Amino acid sequence: MGAEAETGPTRDLLCHDCDLVHAHVELERGEKAVCTRCGSLLARGVHEVAARTFSFALASLVLLIVANVFPFMEFKIAGRVQVARITTGVTQLWKDGYPELSCMVAFTSVVAPLVMLVGLLMASGPMLVGHRHPWMRSVGKVIGRLKAWSMMEVFLLGVIVSAIKLSQMADIVFGPALFAFLVLIVTSTAAVAVYDPPTFWDYLDGRDAA
Numbered sequence: 001m002g003a004e005a006e007t008g009p010t011r012d013l014l015c016h017d018c019d020l021v022h023a024h025v026e027l028e029r030g031e032k033a034v035c036t037r038c039g040s041l042l043a044r045g046v047h048e049v050a051a052r053t054f055s056f057a058l059a060s061l062v063l064l065i066v067a068n069v070f071p072f073m074e075f076k077i078a079g080r081v082q083v084a085r086i087t088t089g090v091t092q093l094w095k096d097g098y099p100e101l102s103c104m105v106a107f108t109s110v111v112a113p114l115v116m117l118v119g120l121l122m123a124s125g126p127m128l129v130g131h132r133h134p135w136m137r138s139v140g141k142v143i144g145r146l147k148a149w150s151m152m153e154v155f156l157l158g159v160i161v162s163a164i165k166l167s168q169m170a171d172i173v174f175g176p177a178l179f180a181f182l183v184l185i186v187t188s189t190a191a192v193a194v195y196d197p198p199t200f201w202d203y204l205d206g207r208d209a210a
């Protein structure tokens, strides 16, 4: 149990399952901290956090590229085939006179996730090989700010609703981008979940064994 509630930069570890407070411990490579009462995971070592974040972020980046390059879905209406990509939605909104909405969709479903994933790679890559760079602080701050702006699942919900509406008048064929997008939502959520900001800042401050 942590004797003091809060002493400077040292932070206590709280078990999210049973609320037991543990004193902060330094973790060596490959080690993890578990709750002494219920056995839940409290924290992972720097190397493990970095390796997991990097893998999920890299996979997500590849999927994001696939999701933007390939067709999302195809509509077949009276012999005509219309291919829809993520960019189609953005440009169509702009053409229809909704520039703000168009920018919002582009930002939340493409730009924010892209910057976020590149940021996670830039934060976890050097951690993985034991490097510290001054610019990593800025990267950490950008990741913190962008978390709230990455809303790919909202975009997907919009796509599903429009697909259901359109299915009454057109044949819809789902494209590879949709499947890439579905997996991307899972992997990018995982990347954000395993990236542990306190571990990252402790590492930059040299408070953790690399």
Ligand SMILES: [Zn+2]
Pocket (backbone or CB within 6 Å): 015, 016, 017, 018, 019, 020, 035, 036, 037, 038, 039, 040
């Ligand atoms: Zn516990």
